[in-house]
Amino acid sequence: MTTNQQIEQWGIFELALDGSAAGNPFQDVQLVAHFAYKHRTVAVDGFYDGDGVYCVSFMPDVQGEWRYRTQSNLDALDGVEGSFTCMAPGAGNHGPVRVANTYHFAYADGTPYKQIGTTCYVWNLQGTELEAQTLATLAQAPFNKIRFCVFPKHYRYNENEPEHYPFPCLAQGSSAWTGSYQVDIKEGWRFDFERFVPAYFQHLEDCVAKLCELGIEADIILFHPYDRWGFATMRAEQDDRYLRYVVARLAAYRNVWWSMANEYDLMPHKSMADWDRFFRVVQESDPYQHLRSIHNCREFYDHSKPWVTHQSIQRPDPGQAVLWRSQVKKPVVVDECCYEGDIPNGWGNISAREMVHRFWQGTAAGGYVGHGETYLHPDAILWWSKGGVLHGKSAPRLAFLRELLEAGPPSGLDPIGGVVNALPCAGKMHAYYLIYTGVAQPALLEVTLPEDEEYRAEVIDTWGMSVTPGELYGGQAEIAMPGKAYHALVLRRVEQ
Amino acid sequence: MTTNQQIEQWGIFELALDGSAAGNPFQDVQLVAHFAYKHRTVAVDGFYDGDGVYCVSFMPDVQGEWRYRTQSNLDALDGVEGSFTCMAPGAGNHGPVRVANTYHFAYADGTPYKQIGTTCYVWNLQGTELEAQTLATLAQAPFNKIRFCVFPKHYRYNENEPEHYPFPCLAQGSSAWTGSYQVDIKEGWRFDFERFVPAYFQHLEDCVAKLCELGIEADIILFHPYDRWGFATMRAEQDDRYLRYVVARLAAYRNVWWSMANEYDLMPHKSMADWDRFFRVVQESDPYQHLRSIHNCREFYDHSKPWVTHQSIQRPDPGQAVLWRSQVKKPVVVDECCYEGDIPNGWGNISAREMVHRFWQGTAAGGYVGHGETYLHPDAILWWSKGGVLHGKSAPRLAFLRELLEAGPPSGLDPIGGVVNALPCAGKMHAYYLIYTGVAQPALLEVTLPEDEEYRAEVIDTWGMSVTPGELYGGQAEIAMPGKAYHALVLRRVEQ
Numbered sequence: 001m002t003t004n005q006q007i008e009q010w011g012i013f014e015l016a017l018d019g020s021a022a023g024n025p026f027q028d029v030q031l032v033a034h035f036a037y038k039h040r041t042v043a044v045d046g047f048y049d050g051d052g053v054y055c056v057s058f059m060p061d062v063q064g065e066w067r068y069r070t071q072s073n074l075d076a077l078d079g080v081e082g083s084f085t086c087m088a089p090g091a092g093n094h095g096p097v098r099v100a101n102t103y104h105f106a107y108a109d110g111t112p113y114k115q116i117g118t119t120c121y122v123w124n125l126q127g128t129e130l131e132a133q134t135l136a137t138l139a140q141a142p143f144n145k146i147r148f149c150v151f152p153k154h155y156r157y158n159e160n161e162p163e164h165y166p167f168p169c170l171a172q173g174s175s176a177w178t179g180s181y182q183v184d185i186k187e188g189w190r191f192d193f194e195r196f197v198p199a200y201f202q203h204l205e206d207c208v209a210k211l212c213e214l215g216i217e218a219d220i221i222l223f224h225p226y227d228r229w230g231f232a233t234m235r236a237e238q239d240d241r242y243l244r245y246v247v248a249r250l251a252a253y254r255n256v257w258w259s260m261a262n263e264y265d266l267m268p269h270k271s272m273a274d275w276d277r278f279f280r281v282v283q284e285s286d287p288y289q290h291l292r293s294i295h296n297c298r299e300f301y302d303h304s305k306p307w308v309t310h311q312s313i314q315r316p317d318p319g320q321a322v323l324w325r326s327q328v329k330k331p332v333v334v335d336e337c338c339y340e341g342d343i344p345n346g347w348g349n350i351s352a353r354e355m356v357h358r359f360w361q362g363t364a365a366g367g368y369v370g371h372g373e374t375y376l377h378p379d380a381i382l383w384w385s386k387g388g389v390l391h392g393k394s395a396p397r398l399a400f401l402r403e404l405l406e407a408g409p410p411s412g413l414d415p416i417g418g419v420v421n422a423l424p425c426a427g428k429m430h431a432y433y434l435i436y437t438g439v440a441q442p443a444l445l446e447v448t449l450p451e452d453e454e455y456r457a458e459v460i461d462t463w464g465m466s467v468t469p470g471e472l473y474g475g476q477a478e479i480a481m482p483g484k485a486y487h488a489l490v491l492r493r494v495e496q
Numbered sequence: 497m498t499t500n501q502q503i504e505q506w507g508i509f510e511l512a513l514d515g516s517a518a519g520n521p522f523q524d525v526q527l528v529a530h531f532a533y534k535h536r537t538v539a540v541d542g543f544y545d546g547d548g549v550y551c552v553s554f555m556p557d558v559q560g561e562w563r564y565r566t567q568s569n570l571d572a573l574d575g576v577e578g579s580f581t582c583m584a585p586g587a588g589n590h591g592p593v594r595v596a597n598t599y600h601f602a603y604a605d606g607t608p609y610k611q612i613g614t615t616c617y618v619w620n621l622q623g624t625e626l627e628a629q630t631l632a633t634l635a636q637a638p639f640n641k642i643r644f645c646v647f648p649k650h651y652r653y654n655e656n657e658p659e660h661y662p663f664p665c666l667a668q669g670s671s672a673w674t675g676s677y678q679v680d681i682k683e684g685w686r687f688d689f690e691r692f693v694p695a696y697f698q699h700l701e702d703c704v705a706k707l708c709e710l711g712i713e714a715d716i717i718l719f720h721p722y723d724r725w726g727f728a729t730m731r732a733e734q735d736d737r738y739l740r741y742v743v744a745r746l747a748a749y750r751n752v753w754w755s756m757a758n759e760y761d762l763m764p765h766k767s768m769a770d771w772d773r774f775f776r777v778v779q780e781s782d783p784y785q786h787l788r789s790i791h792n793c794r795e796f797y798d799h800s801k802p803w804v805t806h807q808s809i810q811r812p813d814p815g816q817a818v819l820w821r822s823q824v825k826k827p828v829v830v831d832e833c834c835y836e837g838d839i840p841n842g843w844g845n846i847s848a849r850e851m852v853h854r855f856w857q858g859t860a861a862g863g864y865v866g867h868g869e870t871y872l873h874p875d876a877i878l879w880w881s882k883g884g885v886l887h888g889k890s891a892p893r894l895a896f897l898r899e900l901l902e903a904g905p906p907s908g909l910d911p912i913g914g915v916v917n918a919l920p921c922a923g924k925m926h927a928y929y930l931i932y933t934g935v936a937q938p939a940l941l942e943v944t945l946p947e948d949e950e951y952r953a954e955v956i957d958t959w960g961m962s963v964t965p966g967e968l969y970g971g972q973a974e975i976a977m978p979g980k981a982y983h984a985l986v987l988r989r990v991e992q
Contacts, residue, residue: 342939342979346918351981354935376939422842439850443838443872483838485847 005084007066010095010108010254013058013084015068019076021052026195026245029054031072037062037086042287046070046077047248050198057252059288060086061095061108092215096254096290099309103331103366104412105291108254112412114405115333116359116398117145117219117370121262122153123387124207125162134387135210141390142399143371145217147259147295147335150204150246154181154228156345157380164200166231166242167191173228181226189229193238201249212255219335221295222246222278223270224262233269240281247285256290258282259312263297279307295335303328316347318358319424319438321367322415332367334358339384340392341374348374348384352393353463357438357486359394359401360462364424364436364488366415371398400465404490408432420447433491436462443483447491451475455491462486501580503562506591506604506750509554509580511564515572517548522691522741525550527568533558533582538783542566542573543744546694553748555784556582557591557604588711592750592786595805599827599862600908601787604750608908610901611829612855612894613641613715613866617758618649619883620703621658630883631706637886638895639867641713643755643791643831646700646742650677650724652841653876660696662727662738663687669724677722685725689734697745708751715831717791718742718774719766720758729765736777743781752786754778755808759793775803791831799824812843814854815920815934817863818911828863830854835880836888837870844870844880848889849959853934853982855890855897856958860920860932860984862911867894896961900986904928916943929987932958939979943987947971950992956984 007013015033019025031046033056046056054077060066063086070080089095095108105113118141123134138146152162159177173188208218222243225232234242250256260278261267279292293312294301303311304327311324314336321332339348340355350358355371362369373383375391383390405413413426413434420435423445427433430450449455457470457479463486472494473479481487503509511529515521527542529552542552550573556562559582566576585591591604601609614637619630634642648658655673669684704714718739721728730738746752756774757763775788789808790797799807800823807820810832817828835844836851846854851867858865869879871887879886901909909922909930916931919941923929926946945951953966953975959982968990969975977983 338936342937342977344917344938344940344942344974346936349933349936349938351935351937354981421840437845439847440834440842440845441838441847442840442845444840446840478840481838485850 006087007060007084008087008093009063009089010059010061010093011089012252013060013066015046015056015058015070015080015082016049017054017070017077017080019052019054019074021050024195025052025054027241029072029074029077031056031070031074031077033058033068033070035060035066035068037064037066044287045244045248045285046072047245048198049202057249059252059254061288062086063088093254096288097217097257099291099331101411102329103325103414105310105331112406112410113144114402115145115368116142116402117147117333117335117368118143119147119336119339119370119372119384120387121147121149121221121224121385122158122162123385124148124204125152126160126386127163130381130386130388131207133389135214137387137389138211138216139214141395142402143216144402145219145257145370146211147219147221147262147370149221149224149262151224151227151231152229153224153226153385155226155385157382158226158385159380164197164203165191165229166197166200167193168195168197175228181228187228191230193234196245201245205249208250208253208256212253217255217257218253219257219259220246220250221259221262222282223260223264223267225266232267236274236277239274239278243278243281244285247282251286251288251290258286258290258292260292260294262295263314264294264301265299266297275301276305279305283307293333303330316358318362318367318369319365321362321365322424325366325415332362333370334362334367335370336372337362337369339372339374340394341382341384342376343374343382345374352397353486355392355394356397356401356462359398360436360486360488361424361438363401363405363413364426364434366413366426371395397463397465401462404460404467408434418448420445427491431493435489435491437481437485437487439485441483441485442481445479445481445489447473447477447479449474449477449491454494456494458490458492460488460490462488502583503556503580504583504589505559505585506555506557506589507585508748509556509562511542511552511554511566511576511578512545513550513566513573513576515548515550515570520691521550523737525568525570525573527552527566527570527573529554529564529566531556531562531564533560533562540783541740541744541781542568543741544694545698553745555748555750557784558582559584589750592784593713593753595787595827597907598825599821599910601827608902608906609640610898611641611864612638612898613643613829613831613864614639615643615832615835615866615868615880616883617643617645617717617720617881618654618658619881620644620700621648622656622882623659626877626882626884627703629885631710633883633885634707634712635710637891638898639712640898641715641753641866642707643715643717643758643866645717645720645758647720647723647727648725649720649722649881651722651881653878654722654881655876660693660699661687661725662693662696663689664691664693671724677724683724687726689730692738692741697741701745701749704746704749704752708749713751713753714749715753715755716742716746717755717758718778719756719760719763721762728763732770732773735770735774739774739777740781743778747782747784747786754782754786754788756788756790758791759810760790760797761795762793771797772801775801779803789829799826812854814858814863814865815861817858817861818920821862821911828858829866830858830863831866832868833858833865835868835870836890837878837880838872839870839878841870848893849982851888851890852893852897852958855894856932856982856984857920857934859897859901859909860922860930862909862922867891893959893961897958900956900963904930914944916941923987927989931985931987933977933981933983935981937979937981938977941975941977941985943969943973943975945970945973945987950990951987952990954986954988956986958982958984
């Protein structure tokens with residue numbers, strides 16, 4: 001079998017083959033396709049999609065002619081050959097995001113990626129209408145990454161059941177939130193963990209695809225503790241099989257990031273060796289080496305382990321990114337620094353101003369920050385978990401920050417000492433300096449810039465979203481500021 | 497010599513005796529007066545006041561008949577006897593402030609003292625006009641304590657010379673601020689450290705007296721590093737003689753507190769043994785055992801040493817008072833948490849909102865906080881150092897906080913766990929709970945109050961200075977809040 005199919009670079013070539021639905025196809029049938037460009041070959045695992053259909057999804061990363069040949073223990077799937085042409089990427093397709101310049105990110109085509117993330121843990125399990133609304137909101141929002149879970153969520157404001165489950169449901173239990181997670185596990189619930197429900201994962205894949213169309217990275221959370229069904233307490237071989245299935249199905253999407261867990265340290269049934277193994281299983285299975293991280297509640301995972309690509313951190317003080325960078329020498333993404341909202345929980349009720357402040361603190365410390373929103377809602381539709389619409393005031397300010405970052409140094413902002421006293425400063429030496437006042441309100445800043453260089457001052461109102469250009473400065477300089485908190489000063493090199 | 501003088505309790509009985517100005521009266525003449533009430537005797541050191549006059553100042557603490565008799569190596573001063581009657585204290589005179597209930601303060605008559613301090617380091621060395629203006633400002637301000645120095649200050653915005661010096665000046669040097677302190681020491685300056693200048697200390701005493709009339713505690717800073725004259729580098733016996741002279745002259749004022757130093761750890765010529773000795777010299781010399789503390793820059797002095805009465809702390813995070821309390825079991829006064837202002841220095845440019853926020857953080861952590869103000873001024877008159885008028889916006893909010901504290905539990909606010917999640921709570925069990933939201937903006941608070949007790953909720957807008965009474969609650973309760981940052985919830989017991 002050959003095709004004349006044309007696939008854009010970092011797009012998806014999909015192979016669907018008819019086989020047999022007999023036995024347990026998820027375990028009984030092995031399928032791999034070898035994709036070759038010249039002398040280079042990439043092995044890609046297939047997956048069973050139900051109804052006797054087996055699929056392989058592949059993301060070509062080089063333009064030109066690709067050939068493939070399948071290998072399987074099922075005759076119908078074995079030795080299928082073909083080819084396709086990989087064309088130039090379409091508009092807005094920059095390929096997958098990679099680590100760049102040690103502490104930063106860039107798309108595969110070299111375009112810088114300035115992470116402004118958000119979190120909607122189970123937006124993908126809320127039904128057609130609400131999911132469409134979430135996607136419409138995201139299309140207008142500043143976020144270029146969204147964190148969400150494969151598994152449904154059992155928590156306060158999260159008592160609804162999903163339309164499908166990832167595994168065949170053998171017996172239903174209670175949906176009520178009783179104030180604790182992993183306590184009610186399997187209280188009535190029973191699942192067949194030896195099989196998957198293709199419809200569940202087809203929908204997950206559809207969600208990832210729609211985010212990809214919007215240019216939004218999908219930071220996929222593989223495990224989490226908020227569980228009433230028993231998905232957090234499967235056996236090791238079940239966990240690993242689940243990971244391989246998700247990777248085989250989703251890795252071809254260029255916008256995929258892998259997050260091993262949300263609050264991994266709240267999962268008493270998993271050991272550190274389990275987390276290490278999960279990283280290795282994902283790394284072994286993923287032909288494209290998408291970004292890999294793990295998110296903590298209290299204790300950090302050791303981000304210096306080689307399979308971790310970047311630090312995903314939950315802490316309320318993103319200004320400490322300067323320290324975490326130096327400890328691990330990997331990018332810092334403070335994916336959770338508390339959420340803008342008004343719920344009783346302390347992690348879910350900071351003001352919009354504080355949320356914006358924390359983004360700027362993290363930015364001026366050489367890191368990246370994530371947003372979330374938790375406003376009380378009569379129908380328990382909180383953005384942080386279910387999506388919908390944004391009720392808060394931080395998002396436009398984060399759009400403003402993103403614009404500013406995208407107009408800054410492509411290589412990213414790194415902490416720079418010696419420029420100003422007692423305030424964070426980040427930038428690129430001899431090119432760009434960003435100083436953030438935070439809760440300070442200096443009317444005058446004393447800065448030390450390189451001698452014999454000229455910099456244009458720009459005063460940034462981080463809340464008012466204005467940029468006021470000022471004079472040129474160089475060497476030792478005193479620069480007038482508005483004397484108000486939450487402002488920044490950008491010093492941008494002017495070529496003489 | 498006897499008198500019919502009537503002295504109010506905690507007022508001052510002053511004895512002035514003519515002696516001789518020959519030799520060095522500061523060192524050659526010893527004078528002590530023994531004041532007796534019934535069988536109790538208090539020994540009080542005298543001091544030389546210039547022009548052949550020797551004085552003893554005494555603060556009686558019991559109403560009734562007091563007798564005294566002097567003892568001196570100068571015949572004219574020896575064996576002088578007399579008596580006076582100690583009457584009831586006048587209005588507003590509650591006696592000196594003491595530690596009460598381990599972590600709090602009260603006046604000697606039992607009236608609670610809720611510290612709302614400020615700092616004007618050398619307001620007392622700015623000439624008649626500005627000093628009068630400062631006192632007029634203080635008369636209208638919420639502050640019931642002010643920190644200031646005995647010695648003049650050499651620093652940015654502090655280049656003016658005082659009218660007098662504490663010691664006879666032998667040679668004048670430069671007044672210019674060169675960007676560092678203790679570098680220019682004695683650059684041209686020479687003093688006779690074997691004698692004092694009575695006019696200098698008479699004026700200091702007058703300043704303490706005027707604060708006393710306003711009901712403001714004088715937190716007197718005995719040493720500091722900001723020095724161009726050499727006062728920070730005297731020899732040990734000169735230091736000790738200076739301390740005894742200041743104590744003999746000022747201790748009779750009921751509003752005196754002793755602060756061994758400002759930023760003691762920035763004084764390279766003093767060792768830890770020196771600081772320990774200074775505390776002991778002051779403690780030995782002070783008949784009234786006024787409060788004693790020491791203020792840090794970076795490193796805390798060991799506040800658990802027995803001569804320290806309370807912790808005077810410089811830190812930007814007064815919410816940590818809960819920790820410092822538990823470590824040392826003494827009151828916490830965060831005398832410096834950065835200043836409201838707009839100067840380039842990071843410690844001097846927080847917003848009014850942030851200043852008020854830090855007061856509430858410290859309060860809700862069971863501590864006390866101090867104010868200061870550093871707005872740029874064309875004539876370098878910054879409240880923090882020279883006094884004058886207030887330009888900022890925090891003071892009215894601190895007056896509001898003081899009113900609230902004075903309407904709270906007399907015994908003070910102690911941290912209470914288990915009432916609310918993730919927010920600081922302080923109060924008095926079964927009587928009063930104060931919860932502060934800080935940068936959080938919950939629209940709903942879940943609180944756990946004692947069962948079978950009723951509490952009236954009051955929502956406090958710390959910036960808007962409003963108190964909105966709410967419903968009665970008890971046991972497990974959900975309480976609606978405005979969903980805005982910088983609010984507090986007070987739960988006040990209602991007797992059934």
